[in-house]
Amino acid sequence: MDLILAIVIGAAFGAVLDRIGATNPNFIGKMLNLTNLHLMKTILLAIGTASVLMFGGQMLGLVDVGHMSVKTAYVGVFIGGLMLGLGWAASGFCPGTGVCAAATGRKDALYFIAGGLLGAAAYMGTYPMWKASGLLSGKALTLGAVPGSKYEGLTALPGDIMGIVLGLGFIVIAFALPDRLSGQRVEAAPAE
């Protein structure tokens, strides 16, 4: 059953990533150089929608809180985020969109995957050093404690209500964000 769900949800995720333009590194580059925020608006709306549905479903008792999986927050998350951001902008791929882009026939994505496999192997080799540094220790926290979950809240705010509030916030930002932020393209002068 699990494997059938993996195939159905995985295939749906890959197909949607392709149709929103996320498998196209042009859209990633233009999102990150702030000249076309279409993909950013899409992602913000997606996070907001998923958040409202999940926390709303939990409050109505329709969604199992035990399915939540919150990752630990530690200094290495920020350092790793910086590294990912650098490579993401330079290549136009992240791990998920990279494998999907390769499936659409992009050859540069195959080089991204090869580099990624080597990078993951390099991390496997250097993991003891990071572990010893203490930069990997921290706590798995949500903004507020979610009723029924095993995670602690960073604040005393009610976690499920905050999830809906933040989700709606993401949706509002998706609508409010302009199509582009930097370097307005010079419109061609109209013909006389």
Add this chain to the structure above:
Amino acid sequence: MTLSWKTGGLALGLVFFLAVLLVKPIGVSTQFVILDGIAWDAVSSEVVTKTEEGYTSTNAYLAKSGGKYAKSVANPMNYSFIFVLAMMLGAGVSSYLRKGVSAEEKTMPALWRANFGDSAFKRYAVAFLGGFIVLYGARLAGGCTSGHMMSGMMQTAISGYIFAAGAFAAAIPTALLMFKSEG
């Protein structure tokens, strides 16, 4: 054809919601480690070994958290690994149905060509190096764009916000510097 941000955003949000409703939040980058482990274990079979409680590995990373990665390496037919293969299938079929990617684009995106010229070698080298630091960073962070940024922020995970702050703090200046011409 690209969906409007409203339709696309709703569709993507529904997929992330369905994943949490039915199984667990979506994540991808761990599977690079699992595939490395499968390949490594294939050439040197003592890397992953069965114990009384489960699996362990001579590699400290594969052995961590009670050997959960070692277990996935030993059993590639698991949810998360099949999920990534299915993603490729879904993206491939979707791309085929929209008449695919042009031959020029398959070598390099137009935005890259407009800024760095036609050299395929240069593009492939940067894609390879980019892949290296993306996956090294993702494993150091414990997740990537899907696991930390999307699945994390939708659950109000503090780690997701820390990750997104780091990723955009590096990605936006890099893209502004690298891609000045809009193509």
